[in-house]
Amino acid sequence: MIQHRWSRAGDGRLLGLAAAAALCAACTTDGVPAPGEESKGPPLLFDISATTPVGDNPRAIAAADLNGDGVPDLVTPNLGPGNASVLFGDGRAGVRQVVEIAAGPAALRNVTADLNNDGNQDVATINVSDETVTVLHGDGLGGFSEPVAYEAGDGPSGVIAVDLNGDDVLDLATANYDGDDVSIMLAEGSGYAAPVHVAVGDGAADIVAADVNGDGQIDLVTGNHHSDDVSVLLGDGAGGVAPAISSAAGDGPHGIAAGDFDGDGHVDLATPDYEGDTTSVLLGSGDGTFAAPAKLPAGDGPTGLVAVDLDGDGSIDLATANFESDDVSVLRGNGDGTFGEPAYVPAGDGAVKIVAVDLDGDGLLDLATANSHDDNVTVLRNTTSQ
Ligand SMILES: [Ca+2]
Numbered sequence: 001m002i003q004h005r006w007s008r009a010g011d012g013r014l015l016g017l018a019a020a021a022a023l024c025a026a027c028t029t030d031g032v033p034a035p036g037e038e039s040k041g042p043p044l045l046f047d048i049s050a051t052t053p054v055g056d057n058p059r060a061i062a063a064a065d066l067n068g069d070g071v072p073d074l075v076t077p078n079l080g081p082g083n084a085s086v087l088f089g090d091g092r093a094g095v096r097q098v099v100e101i102a103a104g105p106a107a108l109r110n111v112t113a114d115l116n117n118d119g120n121q122d123v124a125t126i127n128v129s130d131e132t133v134t135v136l137h138g139d140g141l142g143g144f145s146e147p148v149a150y151e152a153g154d155g156p157s158g159v160i161a162v163d164l165n166g167d168d169v170l171d172l173a174t175a176n177y178d179g180d181d182v183s184i185m186l187a188e189g190s191g192y193a194a195p196v197h198v199a200v201g202d203g204a205a206d207i208v209a210a211d212v213n214g215d216g217q218i219d220l221v222t223g224n225h226h227s228d229d230v231s232v233l234l235g236d237g238a239g240g241v242a243p244a245i246s247s248a249a250g251d252g253p254h255g256i257a258a259g260d261f262d263g264d265g266h267v268d269l270a271t272p273d274y275e276g277d278t279t280s281v282l283l284g285s286g287d288g289t290f291a292a293p294a295k296l297p298a299g300d301g302p303t304g305l306v307a308v309d310l311d312g313d314g315s316i317d318l319a320t321a322n323f324e325s326d327d328v329s330v331l332r333g334n335g336d337g338t339f340g341e342p343a344y345v346p347a348g349d350g351a352v353k354i355v356a357v358d359l360d361g362d363g364l365l366d367l368a369t370a371n372s373h374d375d376n377v378t379v380l381r382n383t384t385s386q
Pocket residue numbers: 210211212213214215216217218219234235
């Protein structure tokens with residue numbers, strides 16, 4: 001199974017961890033650009049504002065206001081007990097309370113969204129042991145329905161909620177690491193239709209939705225850990241997709257994010273490359289293909305990534321969670337598809353996935369990581385000067 005395959009490879013490198021962490025702590029947050037890189041703004045700065053215990057082996061993190069108080073909350077799927085931890089936010093980039101809710105066996109990743117259009121945020125979790133997705137409908141007050149499981153795919157490793165057939169109900173799609181495919185589960189009645197599997201690259205580790213060819217229909221893109229590429233599935237707007245189009249990525253992409261990094265109107269992609277210790281940037285051509293990746297430095301073993309505007313200058317920046325070096329790399333976007341040198345912010349042991357959300361209401365997106373070895377969540381408050 002996926003989490004064992006790649007974490008075994010990672011565990012072999014854990015002996016060097018203390019030294020690597022010390023090194024990165026020493027080189028943290030100066031944001032000095034490399035020779036030849038133009039500095040176009042103040043460095044991105046983050047402070048740890050909370051370190052909060054969660055369940056055993058949290059493997060992902062998502063954000064949504066789950067109790068309707070206007071403050072974003074966080075939720076981690078916990079692989080060990082097969083449950084999820086909900087971290088209710090205090091509005092000051094801290095955590096007020098943690099409660100455990102049901103998930104499914106070997107809960108690996110999750111997504112938050114209003115899946116049943118009742119105005120309340122729900123949680124869907126993928127489970128690697130029984131290859132299902134578990135859905136819990138939120139009541140908007142912090143409570144949830146009994147979990148209902150639906151068939152997903154072989155070794156699901158990434159999940160998104162997106163409307164693929166234009167009926168204004170969110171559908172689900174998973175990237176399947178062992179099946180080397182994507183499962184599309186269209187919402188049907190009060191649940192989901194049986195998955196339709198579409199082949200992608202080898203070791204599909206994560207999935208994102210975006211309109212990469214600009215035809216107004218949502219497309220799906222996976223990052224593939226073993227084939228070192230991304231697979232684009234162009235959507236037809238009716239729930240179907242075309243066969244995969246492959247574009248090269250870095251060495252061992254373990255996540256994927258989309259955004260227009262160079263402002264040309266075409267969707268671009270970024271992947272955290274676990275094996276290559278890089279973040280790859282793939283500029284889109286607007287037809288489903290992408291230019292050769294620009295490989296930017298990251299920490300050791302990047303596995304999670306967000307592509308968002310962290311300093312509010314209108315250009316997308318990148319932040320990766322680095323599983324081996326236990327930190328976060330933040331790279332300031334220049335708005336032309338290039339990025340500054342990374343600054344490193346300490347996180348926690350086994351920082352595996354990352355989410356960006358404004359947790360203190362100051363208008364700047366903050367970051368939070370799920371730390372799978374420390375069994376906790378680190379909240380990094382964005383202190384970048386505006
Ligand atoms: Ca499209």
